Amino acid sequence: MIAEIITIGDEILIGQIVDTNSVFISKALNEIGISVHQITSIQDDKQHILEAIEAAKQKADLVLITGGLGPTKDDITKHTLCEYFDDTLIRNEKVLAHIEELFAKYITSSTISDMNRDQALVPSKAQIVMNHFGTAPGMWLEKDNTVFVSMPGVPYEMRGLMTNYIIPKFQKEFERPFIYHKTILTYGMGESNIAMKIEDWENSLPENVKLAYLPNFGKVRLRLTGKGKDREKIIQAVDEHALKLYPIIGDIIQGIEGQSNIVTQIGELLVANDQKLAAAESCTGGRVAAQITQESGVSAFFNGSAVTYAVQSKIDLLGVSEDIINTYSVVSKEVVELMAAGAKKIYHADYAIATTGNAGPSKGNSDAEVGTVFIGIATPNGIISKEFNFGQPREKVVNKAVTKAFEMLLEEILKNSK
Numbered sequence: 001m002i003a004e005i006i007t008i009g010d011e012i013l014i015g016q017i018v019d020t021n022s023v024f025i026s027k028a029l030n031e032i033g034i035s036v037h038q039i040t041s042i043q044d045d046k047q048h049i050l051e052a053i054e055a056a057k058q059k060a061d062l063v064l065i066t067g068g069l070g071p072t073k074d075d076i077t078k079h080t081l082c083e084y085f086d087d088t089l090i091r092n093e094k095v096l097a098h099i100e101e102l103f104a105k106y107i108t109s110s111t112i113s114d115m116n117r118d119q120a121l122v123p124s125k126a127q128i129v130m131n132h133f134g135t136a137p138g139m140w141l142e143k144d145n146t147v148f149v150s151m152p153g154v155p156y157e158m159r160g161l162m163t164n165y166i167i168p169k170f171q172k173e174f175e176r177p178f179i180y181h182k183t184i185l186t187y188g189m190g191e192s193n194i195a196m197k198i199e200d201w202e203n204s205l206p207e208n209v210k211l212a213y214l215p216n217f218g219k220v221r222l223r224l225t226g227k228g229k230d231r232e233k234i235i236q237a238v239d240e241h242a243l244k245l246y247p248i249i250g251d252i253i254q255g256i257e258g259q260s261n262i263v264t265q266i267g268e269l270l271v272a273n274d275q276k277l278a279a280a281e282s283c284t285g286g287r288v289a290a291q292i293t294q295e296s297g298v299s300a301f302f303n304g305s306a307v308t309y310a311v312q313s314k315i316d317l318l319g320v321s322e323d324i325i326n327t328y329s330v331v332s333k334e335v336v337e338l339m340a341a342g343a344k345k346i347y348h349a350d351y352a353i354a355t356t357g358n359a360g361p362s363k364g365n366s367d368a369e370v371g372t373v374f375i376g377i378a379t380p381n382g383i384i385s386k387e388f389n390f391g392q393p394r395e396k397v398v399n400k401a402v403t404k405a406f407e408m409l410l411e412e413i414l415k416n417s418k
Contacts, residue, residue: 001035001176002037002059002060002061003034003035003036003061003063004036004037004056004064005025005036005063005066006040006041006042006049006052006065007021007022007039007040007041007042007066007153008042008065008068008153009041009043009044009067009153010044012041013043020155021066021067021153021155022039022066024159025066025162029062029170030179031179032167032170032176033177033179034062034170034174034176037059037060038056044075044076045076046076046079046083049068050080050084053065053084054084056146057143057148060146061145061146061147061174062146062170063149064149065077065149066151066153068153069136069150069151069152069153070153071119071135071136072115077150078123081123081141081150082123085123085125087125088123089123090121090122090123091121092120092137093120095119095122095128095130095137096120098131098132099112099119100117102134102135116135119135119137122137123139126139126150127139127140128140129149129151129161131161132160132164133160134152134154134157136152138150138166140169149166177227177228177229178227178228178229178231179225179227179234180225180226180231180234180235181223181238183256183257184223184224184255184257185219185254185255185257185261185262186219186220186254187252187254187262187403187406188218189252190215190220191220194249195213198245198248201245201248204241206237208228208237209224209241210224210226211223216399217399218399218400218403219254219403221257222245224242242256254410262406262410263291263292263294263295264295266301267292267295267298267300267301267302269413269414269417270301270351270413271300271301273413273417275301275350276301276347276348276349276350276351277301277303277350277351277352278302278303278304278344278346278349278351279292279352279353279354280305280339280340280343280352280353280354281305281353282330282355282356283355283356283397283401284401284405285307285398286307287399287401287402288355288402288406289302289305289307291402291406292305305343306318306346308339314330314339318338318339319346320335321338329367329368330366331356331357331358331366331372331373332356332374333374333376333385335356335374336354336374336385337354337376339354339355339376340352340354340376340378340383340385341378341383343378344378350379350380351378351380351409351413352376352377352378353375353376353406353409354377355375355376355401356373356374357372357373357374357397357401358370359371359394359398359401360392360394360397361394371389371390371391371392371397372387372388372389373387373388373389373401373404374386374387375388375401375404377408377409377412379412379413379416384408384412388400388401388404
């Protein structure tokens with residue numbers, strides 16, 4: 001089945017809010033074998049809405065619409081749907097009772113108005129989807145073998161309708177293929193170089209298994225997607241071809257998305273060896289620590305981090321010699337190694353990551369070129385460091401530095417665990 005998502009709201013088009021609804025809906029549909037072929041964002045304008053839903057009907061079996069169901073005059077979705085379906089609005093007593101109950105129980109600071117009660121006006125041809133988290137109901141309409149589902153734009157209200165009613169109804173009423181994704185995480189090699197190395201493997205993929213490259217700051221995700229009627233055969237085909245990648249690029253594979261990642265691997269190794277980790281960050285501004293602490297259970301191996309952005313904080317907190325900074329500059333091999341040693345000492349850790357560099361756009365306290373980053377790793381057997389230039393812009397430099405720091409750390413842990 002083919003679906004299209006239409007989001008209605010000027011606030012999306014002017015960048016006032018991010019369209020998280022489409023992300024949620026796309027994932028939910030994909031998990032039950034429904035393919036989203038297009039996502040369209042339009043303004044609160046009757047003609048635009050009419051044109052968008054008619055265009056979607058020509059291509060899609062399912063059209064999911066979010067937004068424009070509020071009580072104010074700028075919310076025109078219901079009236080526009082009535083025009084499109086040659087329908088009229090009627091008061092739904094069940095919806096009205098729900099609205100009045102919500103105001104009586106929870107909205108104590110407001111008096112219910114006629115405008116609020118008008119939320120119970122719905123197209124007469126619509127199947128009503130009760131919204132237990134808000135006042136605007138969802139609506140299910142059909143025309144020329146296409147199903148239209150209109151939902152509130154408030155994310156938690158939309159998610160409630162999708163999870164509790166829309167998705168189960170799709171599963172019950174429609175025959176769908178099975179879709180299976182497996183995403184392999186790689187670090188340290190660019191997209192084009194990976195593509196050259198795995199070209200023969202990629203050419204050998206069967207027609208029902210597709211590969212997508214998803215590059216991002218020093219790492220590339222390789223997403224394998226299988227689609228078909230036989231669930232077991234699809235899973236088997238994708239898994240078997242994923243395993244064939246390991247002899248080709250196993251040295252850069254760092255796990256499977258949703259199962260493990262490089263931080264998980266680092267944590268598992270440190271816990272197994274009863275070892276601890278710390279960090280001292282300058283140019284990465286806490287991103288290393290933030291990525292570590294996204295994982296659950298990190299207190300078993302992560303002792304802490306110091307964001308020593310200013311020069312004086314490197315001296316006061318980490319014990320970096322002022323003479324060393326004056327001699328070699330704050331962006332240098334010598335300084336990053338002392339930062340790593342200082343973090344390892346003050347946090348009583350076995351390993352420590354340290355970063356210092358010029359992320360840009362200006363050079364700051366060093367003459368090193370913009371994009372220059374030094375990464376140091378303190379280990380039980382000493383300290384190693386490397387110099388990189390990650391170019392520009394600033395966000396690219398920071399993200400690449402974080403990725404490379406974890407890559408270097410994992411390499412050292414594996415080396416010292418042998």
